[in-house]
Amino acid sequence: MSFDSRRPSTVCWRRLAARGGLAAALGCALGVSLPAFAQQPAAQPGAARSYTIPAGPLGPALMRFASEAGVNLVLDPQLVDGRTSPGVQGSLSVAQGFSLLLQGSGLESVPSGNGGYVLVERSAQSGSLDTLTVIGTRFVAGNDRLVPEYAGGQVASGGRLGVLGQQQAFDVPFNITSYTAKRVEDRQAKTLGDVLKSDASVQVGSGYGNYAESFRIRGFTLSGDDVSFGGLYGVLPRQVVVPNAIERVEVLKGASAFLNGVPPGGSGVGGSINLEPKRAGDEPLLRTTLGYATDGYGEAAVDAGRRFGDDNQFGARINLLRGSGGSPVSGDDDERSSSFALALDYRGERLRSSLDVGYQKQVYQGTRRGIYLGGELTQMPQAPSPRTNYTPSWAYSEVETTYGMWRGEYDFAPNWTGYLALGGNDTEEYGVYSSPTVNNLAGDATVGRMDVPFEAKSFASQAGVRGSFDTGAVSHSVNLGYSGVLRRSYSAYRMTSNSDTNIFDPVDVPAPTDYYDFPGGDMDDPNLRNRVRANGVSLSDTLSMFDDKLRLLAGVRYQELTVRNYSYEGAPENAFDESAYTPVYGIVYQPWETVSFYANYVQALQQGPTVPSSEGYPNAGQVLGTVRSKQHEAGVKFDYGRIGGGISLFQIEQPNASGDGEVYALNGEQKNRGLELSVFGEPLVGWRVLGGVTFLDTELSGTTDGANDGNDAIGVPKYQANLGSEWDLSGVEGLTLTGDVVRTGSQYADDGNQYRLEPWTRLDLGVRYATRLAGSPVTWRAGIENVTNNGYWESVGESGYVTQGMPRLFKLSMSVDL
Structure with missing residues (x-):
């Protein structure tokens, strides 16, 4: 032209x-x-x-x-x-x-x-x-520099794939979605779960009886302790992560043993979550944010960063947050959150390095938790009023974590880079836990008390070399890497007798002190209960040919897993040492610039369950080896510059433990088949969309005595649909309307499929206004979650622990760039 x-x-x-x-x-x-x-x-x-x-x-x-x-x-x-x-x-x-x-x-x-x-x-x-070089805006696949944002700014164009580093989603045979800091801020997210509630492949639930967030991806549990930070397990705070210092929330959908290794908690069969820290941008930043939410929760945050040096090669960014108050649940009036994060980085011509250190403390007093289902129930009881709090006011949890991570990479030759990462955390926790066990449809329940001191120390590392070369018309991208994590956990417990209550008309029973005479361990100085070491070496080659229209990925990982379990008194109970090879195969075919077909085969590895001693099996107390789950996936991705999306078909097979009358072993299987649809971007200037639909078909087989063969697995909904939209009003500069709709299908709270959770729908609405006051950019955000104040059972954990959805919540915040 x-x-x-x-x-x-x-x-x-x-x-x-x-x-x-x-x-x-x-x-x-x-x-x-x-x-x-x-x-x-x-x-x-x-x-x-x-x-x-x-x-x-x-x-x-x-x-x-x-x-x-x-x-x-x-x-x-x-x-x-x-x-x-x-x-x-x-x-x-x-x-x-x-x-x-x-x-x-x-x-x-x-x-x-x-x-x-x-x-x-x-x-x-x-x-x-x-x-001219504008440092920080160019993206090179495989390194630590973040993939650019996609049109609309809510998601990025890819994310970290374990040892393969940051990759464009369009060019890899995996399904990954990366939510940006902009998305976190615009949702006024308090926790990681608040960010992921808009993902159709992810369910957000609670830990078993405690205040942790847990997740389900493609129908399989991912523990909050198994979320990685910069590609490293065992670094992030335990139970709940405050996302104010997070630049990206990356969700890899599907098994990932080759890419990520084995997480210390042994979860993540259906997918993984990785968080990337904020870095100083090329322009100085000083942003203060004040927020308020019903009932009486206030929050203040500071986000400051700038670069130094002749070429802006040095960067520093600091994030501070302090929040306290209640929630719209009755009696839930004491939640406190404190976090500090410092990110330093250096980006030179050949050397790039970063250091992240942080501290987080979460306190919950009387915050509502879930319920257990008693054996006398014949069906799932109705959900109480969304504001009802059936957790006693004395229930309490305090979790304090100090963490850090260093990463570095060096270009020692053209097209060849070495990388190294080290990280770890130190966690101290004390919980006074109490959740009712519901015994009939009238809501009658019993509630007791369990005190648990807990400590954990983790150390993680990653090292390797990656490079590229050509053999004739074929280009190769190779990676030889190591990753490992060591985690030690210490705990004890004591329990009391139960008191009567009712989930529809709860009684705030006095805090019991009649502890049983058999405390588990030393409450003042808990003994070592568990030690896990997972180390692995991986080798992969991505072959590109026909002008990069066809890519083939092949790789293998050698994984070692060592587990030591101890009694509450510190005596050795059982040990587990195994190694395994796990492969990965993938193909990407891009016949046109806007369409990418892909397929993969990948596995998940995890520690097997321990044979229960109560059933009288001869192998009682034995750890059942390594559980190897298998995934097959195929799909197509679309990228039209301003709008993208994809369609994925997958099947995941996970061995399950069951008894056959003689021995307890990995006799059974859970098979999840699914279809995922997704869309994201800004198809028209000023109109942004983000959403998807996931359909799941789950089936159990090989269960004990065949009692539950053919049934649905616990906590796997038939479908989940999420659709979010933003619209910039043309008549008012800076004004944006937002809306999100979440629809989740029915699911079961037991393997026998007796307790069925009904489908539910939640509507969230909001408005955002960007303007200037006294010359400074200001953004106002207001939102209403669960606009209709719908009462519903939201999710269920593997052990039948059921969580109720939150009531209507009003949120308001103001951010000022000084």
Whole structure:
């Protein structure tokens, strides 16, 4: 395409109206500038915004960027005539976007002093744009630099795949969704679960009797303790993670033993979650946020970061948060949250390094937990009023974690990089737990008390080398890596007798003190109860051919798993040492630039269960080896620049333990078959979508005496649908309406399929307003969760622990960039 400077009002209008929108067309019609109409709120010079502009002719690319950024660009059409742009993708400031679009053109954008820019030829004194490097915006597959955001800014274009590093989702044979810090902030998320409630493949539930968050991905449990940080297990705080210092929440859907190794908690058969920390951006940031939620919960946070050095090679970012108050559940009036996170990084030409240290403390007093189901129940009782609190007011939990991680990578030769990571945490916890056991449909229940001191210490490491080379027409990307985690946990317990209550009309029973005479261990100095060491070495090769239209992945991992269990008195109980090889195969075929077909075979490894001693089996107390689950998956992904999505079909087979009358062994199986549909992006400027649907068919086989053969597995819904949308109102600059709908199908709370949880629907609505006060950017956010105040049983854990959904919740926050 060429530009005719003699006829800007006809040529530019005709050729740019479709490419750059109305503002671009008017800019060309005037022949001098592109005005910022109300298509987008004007971007602040240092503020980052998500852009996806493909490579192509320079003129339309500049016009489209200026239109989306909401800035004036004055140019002479003869300057861009015949020139091309490499395009941009990711979260960029206005200056960064112009710099990348103009690379190699010999041109530069110069601020005009009124918030606009003028396009001029780069003078000899200012240097060549061919050598310009905007650090932090280029993405190279495999390293630690984050994948760019997708159009709309709610999700990224990929994420970390364990030892394979950060990868574009479109180019790999796996299904990964990465939620951005923008999504976290706009949802006013207090916990990791608040972020993931909008994912159709993920269910958010509670730990067994405690205050932990747990997750189900593709119908299989992922413990909150098995969430990774920067690709390392055993680093993040235990039970609940506050996401204020998190840049990405990455969900890998499917088994991942080859990519991630074995998590210390032994969960994650259906998928994994990885969190990436925030880093200092190229523009200084000082943001303060104040928030309020019903009933009386207040929160204050600070997010500050900047870069230093001649080339901005040094970065520092700090996040602080303090919150306290109650919730809309009756009597739940004492929740406290404190967190601190410091992120330091260095990014040089060949060496890149980062250090993250943090502290988090969570306190819960009288916060509602779930229920147990008594043996006398004949069916699932109705859910009480959503505000009813059947957890005693003296129930309590305090969890305190200090954690840290260092990562580094060095380019020791062209196309070859070595990497190393170390991390760990130290956790102290004390809980006074109490959840009612419901015995009939009238809600009559008993409630007791269990005190549990708990400590855990973890250390994780990762090392390897990756590189690329060609053999004829085939390109190879190889990776040789090691990853491991060591975790020691210490605990004790004591229990009391039960008191009567009712979940529909609860009695706040006095805190019992009649502890039984058989305490489990030393309450003041808990003994070592469990030690897990998981080490593995992996080797993989991704072959690319036919101009990268076809990619084949093959790899193998050698995994060692060592487990030592001890009694509450510290005496050895049982030991487990095994090793296994686990393969991975994958294929990606991209017949067109916008479509990617893929398939994979991958496994999950975990420690097997311990044979119960109460059943009288001759192998009582034995650990049943390594459980090897298998996944087959195939699908197609779509990427049209501003809107993307995918369709996935999968089957996961997990061996289950059961008795056959003579011995207790891995005789059974849980098989989950599923279909996933997803969509995300900004199909029209100002309208963003994020959602999906998952259909699941689960079946048990080989159960004890065949009693539950053919039944559904516990806690696996028939379907789950999530749809979120944002709409920037064209009549009011900076005003955005938001909405999310979640629909979850029926599920069972027992293997016998006697206790059925009914389907439920939740509607969340919100509004966001971005403006300026006294020259500073300000964003107001208001939201209502569970608008209809629907009462429902939300989820159920593997042991039949049922969690109720939260009542209507109002949230309000204000963020100011100083």
